[in-house]
Amino acid sequence: MFAQLRKYAPVAYALIAGAVFLDSLRFKFTNAPETQVIFGKLDAWAASFGAGGLFDQTGLFSQYVIGSAELVASTLLLIGLIPALRRLQTLGALIATAVMTGAVSFHLFTPLGIDPNSDGGGLFVMAVTVWLASIVYLVFHRDTLLSILTGVGRAVLPGQAGAVEPASRTAKLASVQTSPQ
Template sequence: MNCHLRTYAPIAYSLVASAVFLDSLRFKFTNAPETQTIFGKLDAWASGFGAEGLFAQTGLFSQYVIGSAELVASSLLLASLVPALKRLRVLGALIAVAVLSGAVNFHLFTPLGIDPNNAGGGLFAMAVVVWLCSIAMLVAGRGVLIELGRAVARVLLPSRALSPGGPALTPARS
């Protein structure tokens, strides 16, 4: 049973999360009324503290930016179904956690609310399910995540800082 869960849960997660993200793209990329309502409410809220346009169509967190992140996440998750590329699932899950952490928090802690379009709250429910599953995938793939962190650190930090006897986080001198 446990073996089957370890084998099929990541596949099911990748398929479900990708389906949720890809389904939402038709709303975000076509500027559907539901999307206008959601991002309009968020932009009005942000305007209240001087960040007008943050969620507008050309804003930093516009429907197109969020939709693009969801497209990249779903692409990575679907690519991870190829056995040689299964490590991409962690990157897809990392992007999913980032996007959905924002979504869940904005639904809970802004005037957006859990059911902004009066459609029964299904959008929020799916966001929470995929968010929790994405966190579970990160926990399950923590070894790959740590490996990725080390690879990024090797690129961004000087080689001396990573050597066992070298000083920690000392900038390189030129």
């Protein structure tokens, strides 16, 4: 039972999170009224402390920037269904976690609120669902995540190549070094 759950849960997660992200793109990329309300409220909130324009259509956190991040996350999650490209799912889950952390935070800690479009909080519930599922996915695939982050760290900071090793690689190196020749 647990083996089947372990096998199919990542597939279900990728399909559901990918579908949620892809469905939201039709609102973000077409400048739908619902999107205008959400990003308009966020931009007005940002303007109240001198950061107006942060969430407008050309802002750093515009609907197009967030939508593009969701598109990348969903693409990586779905391409990761191919066994040879499974690591991409972990990268997609990392991006999904980042995007949904922002979404959940803005719903909870700004005037946006849980129900900005009078949908009964459905948008918020989906954000929380994808956010929690992404965190759980990353916990279960933490070795892959650490390997990816280590690789990025080596690319960015080449002098620090040996600073952080994934747990599985460190164990393999230790067993090779202690085995008799």
